[in-house]
Amino acid sequence: MNYKTLNTNKLPEFFEKIKKTGKTVLAPRKKGNKTFFATFDSFDQINFDYVQTALSPKSVLFPRVEELFTYKNDDGTYSVKEPELKNEVVVFGMRPCDGVALDYLCDFFLNENPDKLLQDRKNNTTFISLACKSFDNDCFCTSVGSSPAETLGSDLCFTDMGNGSYYVEVVTDKGQKLVDAFPDLFADTKEINKVEQLAQVPVRFELKNLVPKIPTVFETNIWLDQSLACIGCGACAYVCPTCSCFDVQDECNPKAGTRLRCWDSCAFGQFTLHASGHNPREVQSNRWRNRVMHKFNYSVQNMNTISCVGCGRCIRVCPAGMSIIEHLISVEEA
Amino acid sequence: MQELHNKIKSILENGSASLFIAYQKSREGKITPTFITKPEQSQKAYFGDDCKQNLAVYIHKQEVKNFGKVGIFANIYTLKSLLQIYAENQIRDDYLKVVTINPNGAIVEFANFMEIENYVNENKPAPNPEDMERVEKLSNLSREERWDYWLNELSTCIKCYACRAACPMCYCTKCTVDCNQPQWISTPSHSLGNIEWHIMRAMHLAGRCVECNECARVCPMDIPLNLLTVKLNDTANIEFGQQAGLKGELDYALSTFKVDDKENFIR
Amino acid sequence: MSNFEPKIIAFVCNWCTYAGADLAGTSRIKYAPNVRIVRFPCTGRIDFMLLLKALQTGADGIIVSGCHPADCHYTAGNYHARRRWIIFKSLLDFVGFDTGRITFSWVSAAEGAKWAQIVNETVDKIRDLGPYTDYSNLNKLGVGTITEVLNARTA
Numbered sequence: 014m015n016y017k018t019l020n021t022n023k024l025p026e027f028f029e030k031i032k033k034t035g036k037t038v039l040a041p042r043k044k045g046n047k048t049f050f051a052t053f054d055s056f057d058q059i060n061f062d063y064v065q066t067a068l069s070p071k072s073v074l075f076p077r078v079e080e081l082f083t084y085k086n087d088d089g090t091y092s093v094k095e096p097e098l099k100n101e102v103v104v105f106g107m108r109p110c111d112g113v114a115l116d117y118l119c120d121f122f123l124n125e126n127p128d129k130l131l132q133d134r135k136n137n138t139t140f141i142s143l144a145c146k147s148f149d150n151d152c153f154c155t156s157v158g159s160s161p162a163e164t165l166g167s168d169l170c171f172t173d174m175g176n177g178s179y180y181v182e183v184v185t186d187k188g189q190k191l192v193d194a195f196p197d198l199f200a201d202t203k204e205i206n207k208v209e210q211l212a213q214v215p216v217r218f219e220l221k222n223l224v225p226k227i228p229t230v231f232e233t234n235i236w237l238d239q240s241l242a243c244i245g246c247g248a249c250a251y252v253c254p255t256c257s258c259f260d261v262q263d264e265c266n267p268k269a270g271t272r273l274r275c276w277d278s279c280a281f282g283q284f285t286l287h288a289s290g291h292n293p294r295e296v297q298s299n300r301w302r303n304r305v306m307h308k309f310n311y312s313v314q315n316m317n318t319i320s321c322v323g324c325g326r327c328i329r330v331c332p333a334g335m336s337i338i339e340h341l342i343s344v345e346e347a
Numbered sequence: 348m349q350e351l352h353n354k355i356k357s358i359l360e361n362g363s364a365s366l367f368i369a370y371q372k373s374r375e376g377k378i379t380p381t382f383i384t385k386p387e388q389s390q391k392a393y394f395g396d397d398c399k400q401n402l403a404v405y406i407h408k409q410e411v412k413n414f415g416k417v418g419i420f421a422n423i424y425t426l427k428s429l430l431q432i433y434a435e436n437q438i439r440d441d442y443l444k445v446v447t448i449n450p451n452g453a454i455v456e457f458a459n460f461m462e463i464e465n466y467v468n469e470n471k472p473a474p475n476p477e478d479m480e481r482v483e484k485l486s487n488l489s490r491e492e493r494w495d496y497w498l499n500e501l502s503t504c505i506k507c508y509a510c511r512a513a514c515p516m517c518y519c520t521k522c523t524v525d526c527n528q529p530q531w532i533s534t535p536s537h538s539l540g541n542i543e544w545h546i547m548r549a550m551h552l553a554g555r556c557v558e559c560n561e562c563a564r565v566c567p568m569d570i571p572l573n574l575l576t577v578k579l580n581d582t583a584n585i586e587f588g589q590q591a592g593l594k595g596e597l598d599y600a601l602s603t604f605k606v607d608d609k610e611n612f613i614r
Numbered sequence: 615m616s617n618f619e620p621k622i623i624a625f626v627c628n629w630c631t632y633a634g635a636d637l638a639g640t641s642r643i644k645y646a647p648n649v650r651i652v653r654f655p656c657t658g659r660i661d662f663m664l665l666l667k668a669l670q671t672g673a674d675g676i677i678v679s680g681c682h683p684a685d686c687h688y689t690a691g692n693y694h695a696r697r698r699w700i701i702f703k704s705l706l707d708f709v710g711f712d713t714g715r716i717t718f719s720w721v722s723a724a725e726g727a728k729w730a731q732i733v734n735e736t737v738d739k740i741r742d743l744g745p746y747t748d749y750s751n752l753n754k755l756g757v758g759t760i761t762e763v764l765n766a767r768t769a
């Protein structure tokens with residue numbers, strides 16, 4: 014890994030220069046009390062005062078709705094067109110846990126049957142994480158094997174060293190390329206111990222006890238107890254950086270059509286509804302159990318890793334105040 | 348709080364409910380609903396100004412219905428919702444035990460929906476002045492500006508349907524957005540699908556929305572979608588003198604009519 | 615725009631307006647051919663969703679028409695419909711949809727001439743307003759990346 018520094022007051026210049034090269038910069042912007050990634054046009058729009066963005070950067074690779082292809086029927090002659098993704102993007106200000114999530118998401122979409130669209134998007138995007146200086150009650154990265162110091166899945170990782178400069182870890186070749194494009198902005202440095210600058214997030218549960226325990230409570234009432242409050246919306250899955258379920262929709266008329274991929278959520282009753290009317294996950298507690306089991310058991314079986322990175326978004330968004338931390342602790346204690 | 352705990356305890360003990368729904372402060376310090384089944388758990392219940400969620404939504408939940416008779420702690424909006432749901436024949440008087448705290452801090456247990464109706468009419472909350480102001484402001488914009496405003500807001504909808512799930516009046520077992528024969532609403536969350544969804548939702552809630560503002564509270568994208576139903580409620584009130592959540596008998600603008608209803612656009 | 619021919623979808627009830635349109639035909643009253651008539655048992659059956667569907671699939675204008683008040687074949691369908699349109703129009707106005715593209719009318723079985731006039735006037739009006747694609751084209755807006763989350767209009 015290479016290490017650089019960037020003067021904090023050079024950040025606006027960094028963004029302006031990237032923008033001049035024709036790339037889109039996405040940076041955190043405030044709407045109401047929440048922070049979202051938005052297209053950068055001027056530096057004063059950027060919000061630095063946030064623990065975590067409301068939506069995760071997964072939307073950059075896996076948008077909430079995207080075109081898979083369009084087709085046309087010109088009097089019996091059919092033609093199919095796949096989208097060409099050329100727009101180059103730089104995402105600034107995601108958190109280190111988001112990097113871990115992107116790493117998982119790419120593993121999911123690119124491993125066995127690589128998804129071309131996602132691959133293209135990934136190739137076109139440089140992810141810059143901004144290491145956390147603060148955290149809230151809903152953050153639990155350190156309980157699920159990562160921490161604010163994590164660099165996995167980021168191309169570049171910025172840490173504000175509190176001395177007027179960012180310490181920049183160059184994690185990937187893509188990150189290196191971006192840094193190399195602006196040699197006058199970045200100075201070389203050695204590896205620095207950044208941990209003191211970072212948020213100290215407490216560990217809430219013991220993952221190594223929890224993971225083997227979860228399947229043993231599969232048949233118990235614990236899921237019902239936890240999920241009576243769940244109203245079955247899709248909010249938790251949609252804000253989650255690792256939730257990868259999608260629905261495929263055709264929007265067509267006799268002359269032309271589009272196939273779209275849209276987000277879907279296992280919290281919806283319709284998610285598992287069969288055409289026969291039978292629903293194997295008949296009630297909300299079954300659906301909630303699936304969510305937790307997927308994150309902490311099925312992913313381990315199928316992909317050899319848990320698929321929760323502790324970003325806390327699902328907790329912050331839940332209309333009913335459900336907290337996965339609390340529920341995991343209750344499994345641990347069960 | 349002690350009085351509330353005792354009330355819940357006695358309701359569970361005397362068998363008038365086998366489940367009591369109230370608010371609690373969770374281990375994580377969040378205000379969440381709690382589902383009390385044992386009298387000794389009654390002290391979990393909590394109430395304060397920070398208890399915003401409209402608990403009436405749980406009345407429709409299958410796993411709650413499975414408990415049989417249910418008790419519920421209701422703030423004023425929850426009361427309005429329950430009354431409206433009752434007027435729409437979705438609950439039976441004898442299956443619900445409703446408890447509230449009146450403005451003087453005393454616990455009130457309702458014997459039936461008639462009492463709830465009286466209580467709600469005596470204590471009905473004033474319309475939210477902020478919302479009225481925003482509706483007013485939007486109404487004064489040009490048509491194009493309004494379209495721009497709503498397109499901008501609604502385009503960001505991710506179609507998580509939290510607004511629908513949180514709304515006690517959205518209790519359809521199969522929502523129109525879930526119908527695909529025909530596909531009434533475009534499923535994807537592109538702007539067309541979003542605008543269709545919100546027009547449809549607002550239409551279904553016109554004159555039924557009790558203005559608890561749950562939809563806007565839960566929206567991950569902070570879309571002020573409650574303004575749509577606030578506006579339509581206003582229309583229903585001005586045009587037909589109908590308001591939601593104040594009557595135990597069905598009084599719904601769109602299920603009835605007057606021969607001399609007025610309009611100025613039909614030729 | 616000169617050769618723009620508006621596509622108008624008319625949702626009409628079977629007993630009055632449809633018969634009125636029929637009368638216009640048998641009386642050989644000439645009117646603009648831009649209208650596609652969809653026949654319903656009663657205006658009470660005309661769900662607002664049908665109007666949205668028409669716009670979504672490319673209608674430039676819409677006519678909704680049925681029996682005059684007090685004349686509904688089912689006694690009260692049109693009274694219910696009237697309330698529905700009052701609410702629906704209020705909503706469309708509030709979201710900034712140009713409700714000028716929708717004509718609501720009562721046309722009885724004896725009013726062939728009124729039907730022709732309603733159609734002609736609607737077609738003229740829509741011809742002036744131009745093709746309506748704003749709505750159906752929205753299905754391209756928002757497809758893509760996170761970039762449009764906060765500034766949908768500009769992305």
Ligand code: SF4
Nearest residue numbers: 243244246249280331
């Ligand atoms: S956000 Fe909360 S209420 Fe909605 S599905 Fe997730 S856990 Fe349930």
Ligand code: SF4
Nearest residue numbers: 253321322324325327
């Ligand atoms: S399950 Fe919740 S905490 Fe875990 S990654 Fe998803 S949103 Fe973040």
Ligand code: SF4
Nearest residue numbers: 504505507508510566
């Ligand atoms: S809660 Fe918000 S984002 Fe979710 S469907 Fe409703 S309006 Fe859309």
Ligand code: SF4
Nearest residue numbers: 517519522523548551
């Ligand atoms: S939006 Fe309409 S159809 Fe859907 S649940 Fe609500 S009231 Fe029912």
Ligand code: FES
Nearest residue numbers: 627656680686691
């Ligand atoms: S039959 Fe014509 S409006 Fe009812």
